[in-house]
Amino acid sequence: MPAQKGKDLLLKLGDGEVSETFSVIGGLRTKTLSLxxxxxxxxxxxxxxxxxxxxxxxxxxxxxxxxxGVFLNDAAAEETRAVFFGAQARNWQIIVPGFGTIEGAFLIANLDYAGEHDREASMALALESAGALTFTPES
Structure with missing residues (x-):
């Protein structure tokens, strides 16, 4: 796998519907996947x-x-909060450029908000897998 741009690593939350649609939850500046x-x-x-x-x-x-990073819109912020406070195991996708997509149920283990007086408000989250995951290699 050649070098890839870190900004292309995406984290998406599923909407929970039968024909699930995934949306990027925020403008994440740092992202880590640990298997x-x-x-x-x-x-x-x-x-x-x-x-x-x-x-x-x-x-x-x-x-x-x-x-x-930062939330991109109110809907993403509200959905993430609802998933956390509802203790819901929801489907998430993490897309790793040059590698593929990992998808499955995760729980939000941590949801943090921070802000400095002269900067934007930011958020951080940590997810833990809550079942079997699937891997789809990048084609």
């Missing part, structure tokens, strides 16, 4: 050379997304 898999250690006294052995396909997988 994690817990390992299951099955090392025992007969493990070759005392090297650790891991059980393939076991453990829990999860994804975390974080971002910070």
């Amino acid at each position: 994690n898999a817990q390992t299951v250690d099955v090392t025992h006294s007969q493990s070759t050379g005392g090297w650790r052995e891991l059980l393939a396909g076991a453990g829990v997988r999860q994804a975390s997304i974080s971002g910070a």
